[in-house]
Structures are given as C-alpha cells and as structure tokens.
Amino acid sequence: xNLPSLSDxxxxxxxxxxxxxxxxxxxxxxxNKIFGCELFFKCENFQKVGAFKFRGAxxxxxxxxxxEKQRGVVTHSSGNHAAAxxxxxxxxxxxxFIVMPETAPEVxxxxxxxxxxxxxxxxxxxxxxxxxxxxIIDRTGAILVHPYDNFNVICGQGTASxxxxxxxxxxxxxxxPIGGGGLMSGTSTAVKGIxxxxxxxxxxxxxxxDARESFKTGRIIPSVNPVTIAxxxxxxxxxxxxxxxxxxxxxxxxxxxxxxxxxxxxxWERMKIVIEPxxxxxxxxxxxxxxxxxxxxxxLIISGGNVDFRKLPF
Amino acid sequence: xNLPSLSDxxxxxxxxxxxxxxxxxxxxxxxNKIFGCELFFKCENFQKVGAFKFRGAxxxxxxxxxxEKQRGVVTHSSGNHAAAxxxxxxxxxxxxFIVMPETAPEVxxxxxxxxxxxxxxxxxxxxxxxxxxxxIIDRTGAILVHPYDNFNVICGQGTASxxxxxxxxxxxxxxxPIGGGGLMSGTSTAVKGIxxxxxxxxxxxxxxxDARESFKTGRIIPSVNPVTIAxxxxxxxxxxxxxxxxxxxxxxxxxxxxxxxxxxxxxWERMKIVIEPxxxxxxxxxxxxxxxxxxxxxxLIISGGNVDFRKLPF
Numbered sequence: 224x225n226l227p228s229l230s231d232x233x234x235x236x237x238x239x240x241x242x243x244x245x246x247x248x249x250x251x252x253x254x255n256k257i258f259g260c261e262l263f264f265k266c267e268n269f270q271k272v273g274a275f276k277f278r279g280a281x282x283x284x285x286x287x288x289x290x291e292k293q294r295g296v297v298t299h300s301s302g303n304h305a306a307a308x309x310x311x312x313x314x315x316x317x318x319x320f321i322v323m324p325e326t327a328p329e330v331x332x333x334x335x336x337x338x339x340x341x342x343x344x345x346x347x348x349x350x351x352x353x354x355x356x357x358x359i360i361d362r363t364g365a366i367l368v369h370p371y372d373n374f375n376v377i378c379g380q381g382t383a384s385x386x387x388x389x390x391x392x393x394x395x396x397x398x399x400p401i402g403g404g405g406l407m408s409g410t411s412t413a414v415k416g417i418x419x420x421x422x423x424x425x426x427x428x429x430x431x432x433d434a435r436e437s438f439k440t441g442r443i444i445p446s447v448n449p450v451t452i453a454x455x456x457x458x459x460x461x462x463x464x465x466x467x468x469x470x471x472x473x474x475x476x477x478x479x480x481x482x483x484x485x486x487x488x489x490x491w492e493r494m495k496i497v498i499e500p501x502x503x504x505x506x507x508x509x510x511x512x513x514x515x516x517x518x519x520x521x522x523l524i525i526s527g528g529n530v531d532f533r534k535l536p537f
Numbered sequence: 538x539n540l541p542s543l544s545d546x547x548x549x550x551x552x553x554x555x556x557x558x559x560x561x562x563x564x565x566x567x568x569n570k571i572f573g574c575e576l577f578f579k580c581e582n583f584q585k586v587g588a589f590k591f592r593g594a595x596x597x598x599x600x601x602x603x604x605e606k607q608r609g610v611v612t613h614s615s616g617n618h619a620a621a622x623x624x625x626x627x628x629x630x631x632x633x634f635i636v637m638p639e640t641a642p643e644v645x646x647x648x649x650x651x652x653x654x655x656x657x658x659x660x661x662x663x664x665x666x667x668x669x670x671x672x673i674i675d676r677t678g679a680i681l682v683h684p685y686d687n688f689n690v691i692c693g694q695g696t697a698s699x700x701x702x703x704x705x706x707x708x709x710x711x712x713x714p715i716g717g718g719g720l721m722s723g724t725s726t727a728v729k730g731i732x733x734x735x736x737x738x739x740x741x742x743x744x745x746x747d748a749r750e751s752f753k754t755g756r757i758i759p760s761v762n763p764v765t766i767a768x769x770x771x772x773x774x775x776x777x778x779x780x781x782x783x784x785x786x787x788x789x790x791x792x793x794x795x796x797x798x799x800x801x802x803x804x805w806e807r808m809k810i811v812i813e814p815x816x817x818x819x820x821x822x823x824x825x826x827x828x829x830x831x832x833x834x835x836x837l838i839i840s841g842g843n844v845d846f847r848k849l850p851f
Contacts, residue, residue: 247561268809488846495582495842497809528809532802537846 226467227374229416232381232409235282239379242281242314246270246383248390248522253493258509260516263394264490265387268498268528272334274455275383275406275526276307276370282379283368284311292317294364299345299352301327302455303527304370309338320365322355324348330531371405372461381409387522388417396516398505399524401425401434401475402456404464410524411471425468425475426505428453428483434460435475438468452480452536455501455526476515478507484536486510497528500536540781541692543730546723549596549692550699556595556628560584560697562704562836567807572823574830577708578804579701582812582842586648588769589697589720589840590621590684596693597682598625606631608678613659613666615641616769617841618684623652634679636669638662644845685719686775695723701836702731710830712819713838715739715748715789716770718778724838725785739782739789740819742767742797748774749789752782766794766850769815769840790829792821798850800824811842814850 249264267275284296295318298308305321312319319340323332324347335342345355359365368376383406384397399410411423427434431449437460445459460468478486487503490496502525509516509523563578581589598610609632612622619635626633633654637646638661649656659669673679682690697720698711713724725737741748745763751774759773774782792800801817804810816839823830823837 273809491811491846495587495811497805497811532805532849532851535846535849 224463224466225374226470227378227381227409227412229413231378232385232413232416235375235378236382236385238285239278239281239382242311243278244270245386248387249494249496251494254489257489258516259513260509260518261520262509263387263391263520263522264494264525265383265522266496266525267383268496268502268525270527272303272306272310273527273529274303274307275380275524276303277311278382279373279376279379279405279409280304280307280311280368283373283375284308284315284317286375287317287366291366294366295320296368297322297356297359297365298368298370299356300370301331303529305331305340306334306338308368309335309340313339318365320359320363322352322359324352328531371403371408371458372463373405377405377408377412377464377467379409380406381413383524384410384413385417387524388414391520391522393520394421394522395519396422396424397522397524398424398426398508400453400456400501400504400526401427401468402501403458404434404460404468406524406526407472408464408467412467415471422473423471424508425472426508427475427477428456428504429477429479431456432477434468435477437465438472438475453483453501453504455499456504476508476512478504478511482507482510488537497530498525499527499530502526502528538777538780539688540784541688541695541723541726543727545692546695546699546727546730549689550696552599553592553595553693553696556625557592558584559700562701563808563810565808568803571803572830573827574823574832575834576823577701577705577834577836578808578839579697579836580810580839581697582810582816582839584841586617586620586624587841587843588617588621589694589838590617591625592696593687593690593693593719593723594618594621594625594682597687597689598622598629598631600689601631601680605680608680609634610682611636611670611673611679612682612684613670614684615645617843619645619654620648620652622682623649623654627653632679634673634677636666636673638666642845685717685722685772686777687719691719691722691726691778691781693723694720695727697838698724698727699731701838702728705834705836707834708735708836709833710736710738711836711838712738712740712822714767714770714815714818714840715741715782716815717772718748718774718782720838720840721786722778722781726781729785736787737785738822739786740822741789741791742770742818743791743793745770746791748782749791751779752786752789755783766814767797767818769813770818790822790826792818792825796821796824802851811844812839813841813844816840816842
C-alpha cells in the first residue's frame, strides 16, 4: 500500500497554493481561559466552498494527467466534497459528474449546480450511488475521486497542517476530526513528518465512534447508521486511511452530542465565526479531557462552516 | 463646539493601540459578484467585547486625568457600550459604574458583571437612567462616559477607519451604520481628513430613519420608539454628532428590515462570520442602491457581532 509522505504533502501544497485560500489561524483569550490551554484554530471554514475538502479535491484534479483531465472527474457525495470537487474541476476546465441521492437538500443540489457540475440523481443507498457512479465511468471514462480513500485527496488535506505549523511551529498537540479519515490521514502524516514530538489526536462524536473502536481493536469497525449532529463524521475508515491513522495518530477521543453543541455555540458567540458541528467536535474533546490538554499549546483543525441556519440545535 | 479632527483620532489610535485588536479587513469574491462592487469588510465583530464600542470606551478611559481615574467612570446603557466601558475600565484599574434597566436581558447583565463593573438597576425609562447615573456621580464623583455624545468616544470610534484606510488606501466609498452617530462622527472625520474624495455614506434601517430625516431637514429629528431588528441603531443623534455628520457625511441611505435580515444571513452563510443586524444594515443599503455602488471599491464598517442565537430572525 502506497502511503503518502510529508514530501508528497509538500508537493501537493505547491500545486494547490494558487487555487486555495491560506486560511487564518485564530486565537481567543476568552476560550483559552475557559479551556485552560492555548488554542490555535486553523480556520478551514474560511476555505473555498467553506471546508478543507477543497484542498484535497484541488490536488486530485491538478494531479490528473492531460488525457484524464479531458475525461473528467466523478464522485458520489452529497456533502462538502461534492461542492469542492465541482469547483476544483471548474477552475481547471475539467468536467465534473456528481452522483447525489434524490433526497439531498435543495441547498446542496444548488451549490453543486452553481459550480457547473453535472448531477445524476440516484436512490439514497450506497449501492445505488456506487452503481450510478460506475455507469458514468463506463460511459465517459471519468476518473473517480473518492472523498477520502484517495492518495491525492489525503495529500491535499494534509496541507492545512503544514500551514498551521508554518504559522505556529511550537504546538504540542494537534487535533482533527475523523469521519472517513482523509483529513486525519493527511494531518497526521504532515504533523509527524514535521515534528514527531507533536501529539496527534483524533476527535469523534461518541455517537459515531467507529474510528476509535477501530483504533483500539486493530480492525476496521464500520460506522452503522450513526446518529450525530456532526454530519461530516458519519462515514467509515477505509483500509488506506485506517493504515495511516494506526501508524501516526496517538489517540482518538470522543465527545458527547451536548458538548459538541455547547462548543459550537461557544465559538460562534465568543469568536464570531461560523463553524459546523463536525468542527466543534475537536473543541468538544478538549472540553471533555481537560487534564490531557491543560496548559498545552493545541492546534485545532476547524474543518468547515457549512451549516443550515434554519435548523440550528440551539 | 469643539469638533474632533483627524489629528485627534490619530492620537486616540496611538493611545488605544496596545489595548485593542487591530481587526482584519475581509473580502469575499462571492459577495462581490452578487453585489456588483468590490467590498472590504472592516470586521469590528472581532474587536474585544465583540463591537467597535471598545475603541471609544478605551480612549475615554485612557484620556482621564489621574484624579478622574480614581473617581471611576459611569454610563447608562444596556448594550455594547456598557460591556466595552466595563472592560476598558478594568484593564486600566478604573472603577466602572453601569446603570442598567431592571428589564435588561440576563446575558447582558452577566457580561457587564463578568467585566467587574458595579451595576445599579433602575426603571426602564430614560429619565430613570439619567437620574440614577446622576446620583452615582453625586456620590462618587465618577466621570460620565456617554455612548456617543462624547469627544473622546468619537475619536476612538474613528480609529477603525484609520486602520481600514491603512490597509486599503484606494477606497471610493466608506459606509458605516448610524445610531446615535458616534461611529459615524469618528468615521467621517477620519475618512474626510485622510482623503476628501472618498464618499462617506451612512446606513440606517428604514424603520429608524431619524438620522436621514435630520440630515435632510437640517434639524435633529428624534427617534421615537423605532421598531427594527437593528437594535444598535435605535438612538437619536446629539448636537455634537449631528454637527459632525452634517459637515462630513455625503448621504444617508436606508434599508428595509427584510433586506437587513437577508444580508445578515448572506454574510453568515458565505463569509462564515457572525455579524449583528446593525452591521448587516451597511450591506443592506448596498443591496438597495446597486447603481450607486456599482463597481465601486467600498469599505464597510462591520460594527459588531453580538447576537442572541436563540432569537434569530431566520
């Protein structure tokens, strides 16, 4: 299995730099006081399409060979990755085919349409999605860009931590959320490559703790119908992301739903920035594990800020 | 009447710089496209206490003579100015007395208490507030720091525009909201002092258009029980702020409630920052006057980000 290295992530960074936002690292004296540690928020909610996903998608598109670019890219996703791949493709004159369940929210359909992608609707099952994507591949030769089980996507996601450590080199801990493990694979590879002494901690909702269970038992435990407000963290690890995470991640902590919601509100109120529940999960594990983080200089990867403001949990 | 000059504002800036945040100027390609002009958001929602008010309050506290500092400061306000004066006073070891109506929301009472101010409650009328403040002054000799009818407060508020024009010198228009006129007095004095060719435009809710009416008729029309979501813009001009605004401001535009709400949501969704309705008013007048702003490089003073997330209008 070909695992990405820090050098692959640095190459990805050079490649995508002209297309992405170098997002800011924010701090809050108020939150430092509340949490008893020094927090550095790497704000991918300010990334294009409102999420880190644009890094990985852009690297995947830019890594295509010329003949592949002509065939286009395809993915099945209704979330941030679909929007990210659509925009990354459009910015590079590559056609994007997005397979979405008919049941996806109008706002997500419109976002993807707005970026000029061709949407194919399917039944809301994984099987239907995969079959529909395969039909598109058979017909067009388009290249599948999986949301996380993809070498180039992982390398792109790792670039956020490269920027974070450029700006704040002396961190002691870096926390990122884990869904399918793409962000955490890139994050942990980058961080351990730059400074092996930095602890890398994964954050998961207690209600979707499949990555923690997989990490503890040594085999992939799939996520089965998890119910959590952190809607970016519902997916299961792949062989690739699990292998990287076992190798690089120091531990995975979980947080309760009420802590996730409380931390989301706290960031909105005190920092005046909009973060999505999946991002609040990283702060929530800090809250639930105060001894571990006490007085530590801790980097938090804030994964995104795409929220339905009409369905807030508070 | 002693009107502030650019030089007074620059002195205020040197004075308060060690205490305030130099807030960022944000841009959004998406919003530029939607509004057909180039927008530069001076983000005072990221200022301490979540509003520009901290600039004026800090300048007022730092401008006290030594014997005045020992007597303390007093104001009657339930909003951002009360929190700003409380924090500015605490940071300078000055006692703050805040007169608040008994009916003020708990969250605001707690914010002011949290900054260590002494709160005196009164009936929710202007007369009760002024009388209560006067009693405190009689008893303690504390110095009244009015939220806007105050030379030093106005100078402090003007420093946001100094920073904005340092970062983006070639603006063609600058828009700020008008409530009591403190922010607009400081803004317009700073902007016209730096570059007389820049248009200075005030933004008001249509439902609280007393400043526009005053501006058009040449005499102060008080704001009488206005009903608007922009709860920072309910107050009336003073002789001082009206005089400055007549002298420096090019025009005052109004916006409808639904436009204010729509623009607030748009900024939250697209820029991932939390702004309060009063701040959304500046964008709302851009939306309602597209011809005036078309292709213009426009600076917007985003006054604050203090919102009750449990009472959102969307």
